[in-house]
Amino acid sequence: MNKKEFAAGLVLAVVIAMLVMVGWLPLANAVGLLGVACLAWFFRKEGLHRWIKIGVFLCLVPLVFWVATYRPEGFSYPLALSLPGNTEGAPCFELFVNLSKAIVGFCLLFFLWPRLRSDEFIASPIYSFLAALLAPALIVAIAIPVLELHWQPKPVAQMAAFAMVNLFVIASAEEAFMRLLLQQSLRNAVAKVSAHRWLQELFPLLVVTVIFVAIHAGLSGAAVWVYAVAGFLYGLSYTLSNNILYPIMIHFWVNQLHFSLLSYPL
Structure with a gap:
């Protein structure tokens, strides 16, 4: 140590x-x-x-x-x-x-902050940037009709209080668990038995997306589709960038937009 x-x-x-x-x-x-x-x-x-x-x-x-x-x-x-x-x-x-x-x-x-290995895939930064920019809006846009959310803006003080907990408790902790402990570990394990790049990246992404859905929504009901899209995009941003800050940022903005502007909780 x-x-x-x-x-x-x-x-x-x-x-x-x-x-x-x-x-x-x-x-x-x-x-x-x-x-x-x-x-x-x-x-x-x-x-x-x-x-x-x-x-x-x-x-x-x-x-x-x-x-x-x-x-x-x-x-x-x-x-x-x-x-x-x-x-x-x-x-x-x-x-x-x-x-x-x-x-x-x-x-x-x-x-567990990831140490980039020489054989790991990293996409062009523009793809990670586009994912971070577009994913929150896409997820919320899907959630509105599926979960029947409606316009319900909150006071600024409530938005600020939620933002603090959202960033330092919800988004950071959940993404650290999902990406650093689960997705990265699975990726490393698959890489030891297969040199196939698609298998190394896609298998952990899909497995952890299913785990994300099961933890948040169970495996039934309309919310499954929203959490499946969200979990997949959070994981995809990590696959593209190998940077935990991207899924944390996307997760934060999805939660923040939902709470701040729409009916909450579900």
């Missing part, structure tokens, strides 16, 4: 301890987060034996998902915003700052 990693680990441990003490992070999640950091650090090591790497991967994936989604009964993360319902009573939507998910995303970004 180099000095940079040691310093990051120490800061992470202090932050986690402070969040537990103030009641913003469950103790179980704190322990899981330390496990995620250790496994992610070990997983990124070059020259790791193939079967050991597979074993670490099979432990890391469910642990990341559990830490990001588990919330003990009676516990609530800090509330970022609340949308009132049509009638008096419970709000129609509440957005909490899932600190476990945010820290998981940071750990994956820090430890």
